[in-house]
Amino acid sequence: MLLVIAKLLMFALLSSQPDPLLGEPAKRTFAEAMRLSSQGRHDDAERLARTWSGSQSPEGRVLQGVTGLSRFADLHDPASLERARAALDLAVEKLDGRTSPRDRFTLAMALSQQSFLASTEGRDLSAAMTGRKAALLCQELMDQGHDTPDLRGILGGYFFWKAQSLGALRFAFGGDTRAKGLEWTRRAAISDSPFREAYRISLMWIRFERKEFALGLALAREGIAAYPGNRLYRQAEGDMLFRLGRRQEALDTYRASWMEYAGVEVVPANRLAAAGNLARIHHSLGRGDSARAWLDTLDAGRYVHVRKWLPPSLVRELVPVRKELAKR
DSSP: OHHHHHHHHHHHHHHTSOOTTSOHHHHHHHHHHHHHHHTTOHHHHHHHHHHSTTTTSHHHHHHHHHHHHHHHHHHOOHHHHHHHHHHHHHHHHHHTTOOSHHHHHHHHHHHHHHHHHHHHTTOHHHHHHHHHHHHHHHHHHHHTTOOOHHHHHHHHHHHHHHHHHHGGGGGGTTOOOHHHHHHHHHHHHTSSOTTHHHHHHHHHHHHHHTTOHHHHHHHHHHHHHHSTTOHHHHHHHHHHHHHTTOHHHHHHHHHHHHHHTTTTOSSOHHHHHHHHHHHHHHHHTTOHHHHHHHHHHHTOGGGGGGGGGSOHHHHHHHHHHHHHHHHO
C-alpha cells in the first residue's frame, strides 16, 4: 500500500512539472506571438519573434517561421513567406543530429511548419512527406512516455488527413485513423497549448471535410468572438454558411470579406477568393449577371499574378459555374 501511495505521489509530482518539451519562457512567448497574429497584428508578432531572448535558438527560429507563415496566410506578403522559409530551414539545420526530447519536439514543430509552407505553395507531395516526418517524431516521443497537447495536435491532424486522402486504401496503410485524429485535434484545440488556435483552425477544416458544417460554423464564430476582425475566420464563416444553404448570409459575409481585404494584402489573393465565392453564391441564387460580373473581376488582367494563390478547391468549383454561364 505504501508503495502504491509513493508511486501516486511521484506521478503527481511529475505531472505538476512544466512541460519538458517546451520551456515556460518559450511557451509564454509563443502564446503572445500567436495572440498577436490572430489579432492581425503581424508586425508586432514578427517583431516579438525576432527580439525575444531565445530568438537565435531553434525554438526562436520556429517561432519566426510560424509568425511569417501566419502573416502570409492573411496578407500574402511574399517577403514574409521567404523569411519563414529561411527561419525554418535554419532551425532544421541546427537540430540535425540532436537527440534530446526537447530538440526532437522542436524539430517536429519545424517540419510541421515546413509541411504547411509546401502545401501553401501547392507542393503536395513534399508537404505529405515532410508532415509524415513530423508525425513520426511526435509518435516517437509519445512512445517514450511524453504526452502533451502539441504532440496530440500534430499527430491528430496527420492521422485524420492521411486516412482521409487515402480513401479505401487507408485500411492497407495503418487503418482508419480519422476518428482518432478528430478527437486528438479537438483536445488540443481546447488545451492550454500556445498553438491551440492553430488546432482550432485544423479542427474547423476537419469538420468541414466531414460535412459537419454547423460544427465548423460554430468554430469559425468562436474564432471571430475571440479575435474580432480576424479575416481568415470571416472567410471560413462564409464557406460554412454556403454549405449549410444559408446563401444570403454567406453572400453578406463574403461582401464583408471583400471590403475587409481592400488594400490590405500585398498580393490580393484572399480578396480575389472573396470575389470567386461571391460569383459562386450569386450563381447558386440564380443571379447570372451578378455572378458574371464577379467572375470578370476574378479574371481581370491585373490579377494574373494572383491566381496561383487561389484555393484549388475554389478554382475547381467555379468550373461548372463558368460552363453554365457560357451557355447563356
